[in-house]
Amino acid sequence: MPHTDRILSSGRASLAAAVPPVALGPLDGRYQPAVAPLVDHLSEAALNRNRVHVEVEWFIHLAEHAVLPGLAPLGDEQKAGLRRIVTDFDTDAVAELAEIEAVTVHDVKAVEYYIGRRLPALGLGHLVPLVHFGCTSEDINNLAWALGVKDATTDVWLPAARALVADVAGLAESAAGTPMLSRTHGQPATPTTLGKEMAVVAHRLGRQLSRIERTEYLGKINGATGTYAAHYASVPDADWTAVSRGFVEALGLTWNPLTTQIESHDWQAELYADVARFNRVLHNFCTDVWSYISIGYFQQIPVEGATGSSTMPHKVNPIRFENAEANLELSNALLDVLGATLVTSRWQRDLTDSSSQRNIGVAFGHSLLAVSNVRKGLARLDVAEDVLAADLDQxxxxxxxxxxxxxxxxxxxxxxxxxxxxxxxxxxxxxxxxxxxxxxxxxxxxxxxxxxxxxxxxxxxxxxxxxxxxxxxxx
The missing domain is CATH 1.10.40.30 (Fumarase/aspartase (C-terminal domain))
Known part of the structure; x- marks a missing residue:
């Protein structure tokens, strides 16, 4: 992954990669520019950076609250140095972490060792045992995934979706008074206006965005089976539930007090169902717009120099809406599988969620690509008022x-x-x-x-x- 100097709003270096010479999937190849912002939140490198972030903040949290005997609050320079481990997490860090994992054959353990290597330079070598204290891997993973999904949703997907809804609402307002023949069951029916029909879509999409905006992103940090057993065995006098809750909430997440080894992922299933519903409404919109184009209600503005058909020069194909349909279907296939898989875990833990969650970025990527295509398609449409009027008069x-x-x-x-x-x-x-x-x-x-x-x-x-x-x- 090549180095990049782009800085995120959080102060972290961007992890977005250039298009690789050969890519197995289209999101990493042909369509990479449209989905690149998700790389900084839902890629493997972003997951590892968020793991480092959680481990570092847990280290600071334990020290700041003097949870263990002998601990004292850290100095400002020490805290700043610890947080630089996160903000400096770049492509070189990704490579180093991969080298450690090749030995540990365990991704979270590799993160623990990666952080431990950097403590002596901060005068904190004596506190290497504090890294990952009381944690099982899933304590770190569930929080890292929650942060990545939250940031991807709020910083990337939602702004793009809101912009799309604004585009549809703008079309609704501009065509509010443009009369149009309705077609119920495909047959001529009581007229409406083009703007009102677009408003229906904007309203439907907006309701789903409101649900997504209210998502609770849950997290837990409570040990190997959610009982704080190791915590109380080592430090019995601490209020570990208060420590846990304070830490999770300080990360900007909602504390889940009752879990097995894993955070139950119900919130993820809820979010993915809402995003999938947004996708389905948008898919319906794409098929309707495609149909309106086919009967001449919309005219497509040709792109200078573009080819509509390899053999029929008169054609301007509605490819943006067709591309969006396919990507929405792919996104929903993954979102549906994620929602069904993640809510199930054998007894206290199995690893099906680990493999599944690595496809969250792909699911959001196909949806984001579809949103981008619909917006581009809408920008090249003109309302053919003469065709609408002639259809009504017939x-x-x-x-x-x-x-x-x-x-x-x-x-x-x-x-x-x-x-x-x-x-x-x-x-x-x-x-x-x-x-x-x-x-x-x-x-x-x-x-x-x-x-x-x-x-x-x-x-x-x-x-x-x-x-x-x-x-x-x-x-």
Whole structure:
């Protein structure tokens, strides 16, 4: 992994890698630029950096609270030096850690030794035994994963998803008054506006983002089977639950008081279900937009120099939305498996979660790539208002609903001759096209009250949209 000088907002060096010469997966090759920000949170290198971070902060926490006899708070320079082990974690550190792990054949033990090597230079060589004190590997791993997933979600995925929702909401607002023929079951139906239909999508996506924003990221640090047995055996007078809770919360996580060896991962399953639901709504949006493009409601703005088809020069293919569909499906396949796998552990511990969690970044990567593609696709769309208007004008039969309901209201008001409104409109419209002249002739012969007749005579498919325009304000 090549060295990079880019610095994260946390002060840590970026771990994002350049595109490797040969990549097994597309997220590390063809699509690497779109998903690179996730590398700093969900890659193997980021996991190890977060492990170092947890170990260092646990070391400082134990010293600051003088939990063990003989411990005293550290000096500012010592704490700063310890935290530099994290902020200086770069590609050279990744290589060194790999060398240690090749000997230990244990990733978390390698982290412990990596930190221990650096303590003498800080005047803390006598405290090497404090590194990883009272911990099982999963104490470090669950916190490292929680930090990585939290940062990836809040710093990378959520901002991208919010920007997408803002794009859809912007389209909803700009097209709020643009009338459009609805299609229920694929058939012409009561008109709406393009903006209102886009607002529905923005509202649905926004609700899922609200759920994701409320995610609790849980963590634990309580020993080999969640009993604090080693803690109380070594230091029986300490309030270890208070020490544990204070540490987990200081990391910005929610303390889980009851676990086996592992933190139960329920919060992860909940988060992945919410992200998957967002993905599914977005997938539905992609298929709808693709369909609107295919019937001409949207026109795609050609990219200068781009090729739509290798043999048909007239084509501009909706590839952004098609690409997004595939990536959303791949993301959800992984998110669904993660959600199902992570909530199950044999008795107090098995390692199925270890292998599964290494694919969290891939799951988020495919979703992030899809979001990027949808945004790019939306940016190249124009609303074809003339096509929308022509489609409405060819389907006057959609006003049959309005005529029928006016007849019902008239009957209730005591107007004569309003019998069997549904059946009469069915006979007029079922299986046939009805133009403006034929519909107006039918309405004129009904014997409606003057007010009702005036309302219906003024109605067109383009104006039969109810309060669709006003509904966009609920975004």
């Amino acid at each position: 389907n006057w039969e959609v006003l049959a609903e309005a005529v029928q309901m006016v007849m019902r209201a008239e009957a209730i008001a005591g107007v004569e001759g309003m019998d069997n409104p549904y059946e009469r409109l069915k006979e007029l419209t079922r299986g046939r096209r009805v133009d403006a002249e034929r519909l107006q002739e039918f309405v004129a012969g009904l014997g409606l009250s003057p007010q009702a007749a005036q309302r219906l005579s003024a109605l067109t498919p383009a104006t039969y949209t109810g309060i669709a325009t006003e509904l966009v304000r609920y975004l």
